[in-house]
Amino acid sequence: MTELLAQVDLNRLPRHIAIIMDGNGRWAKERGEDRVYGHYEGVVSVREIVDICGEIGIGHLTLYAFSAENWNRPKAEVDALMELLVNTIRKEVNDLHKNNVKLHVIGDFASLPPMAQKEMGEAMEITAMNTGLNLILALSYSSRQEIVLAARKLADMVVTGTLQPQDIDETLFTRCLDTALFPDPELMIRTSGESRISNFLLFQLAYAELYFTPVHWPDFRKEHLLNALLDYQGRERRFGKTSEQIKNSTTPDV
Numbered sequence: 001m002t003e004l005l006a007q008v009d010l011n012r013l014p015r016h017i018a019i020i021m022d023g024n025g026r027w028a029k030e031r032g033e034d035r036v037y038g039h040y041e042g043v044v045s046v047r048e049i050v051d052i053c054g055e056i057g058i059g060h061l062t063l064y065a066f067s068a069e070n071w072n073r074p075k076a077e078v079d080a081l082m083e084l085l086v087n088t089i090r091k092e093v094n095d096l097h098k099n100n101v102k103l104h105v106i107g108d109f110a111s112l113p114p115m116a117q118k119e120m121g122e123a124m125e126i127t128a129m130n131t132g133l134n135l136i137l138a139l140s141y142s143s144r145q146e147i148v149l150a151a152r153k154l155a156d157m158v159v160t161g162t163l164q165p166q167d168i169d170e171t172l173f174t175r176c177l178d179t180a181l182f183p184d185p186e187l188m189i190r191t192s193g194e195s196r197i198s199n200f201l202l203f204q205l206a207y208a209e210l211y212f213t214p215v216h217w218p219d220f221r222k223e224h225l226l227n228a229l230l231d232y233q234g235r236e237r238r239f240g241k242t243s244e245q246i247k248n249s250t251t252p253d254v
């Protein structure tokens, strides 16, 4: 771990890491356990990754904890996931606060059970003034829905005459997304061997480096995150320019 950490250039970290925490169910099944056991063990990984991100100075970490599509899972699994979320936040909020972590939620907050809304709302209030890691939980989140709602907000402004269609640009559109306050993710990690984005931050990931690992989420540890960072730092981010232009540029890559 220390050796790996020494190889990471702390001056060239992504400002925002987004993670699709996949494979909890398969991890549990491989051990002859119920899928929910995988989600419980997944929380251990969440804690590790939040810790290391805070330690090394990552500004933003978004975790895809529950997609809008996940409501279609068996009721017992959905209930267990919501209960796990509530219990984890309740248990961890003091440590998050002590570690200067600021909690945010993106997604359809109103669709969460009242208990989850209450617990998340209180945790966001407690950590609101913190200045360290921004921990963003995507809950009941659908990127398409987020984009549609942004379009609707802009359309409303046009109808009421407060906005001209020609004034709609990327900056304004970005401000209408749930992630308005955050920089775009520069690194997106998906565990468990699937190479899909699954309705996650579709607009925001436009220039992100994508990193797929076969490791199931409950096995994902600090070392895996550091390996993803090393891989990221080994890539050339061109943003549509040529390799020569990037090499001759005086500004550091972002």
Ligand code: FPP
Pocket (backbone or CB within 6 Å): 021, 022, 023, 024, 025, 026, 027, 035, 039, 042, 043, 046, 063, 064, 065, 066, 067, 070, 081, 084, 085, 088, 089, 137, 192, 217
């Ligand atoms: C995907 O694995 C994982 C989820 C749908 C839930 C992730 C949630 C946690 C790790 C707990 C979150 C807790 C906090 C506090 C953020 P899957 O069930 O789709 O796995 P599979 O693809 O193997 O079936």
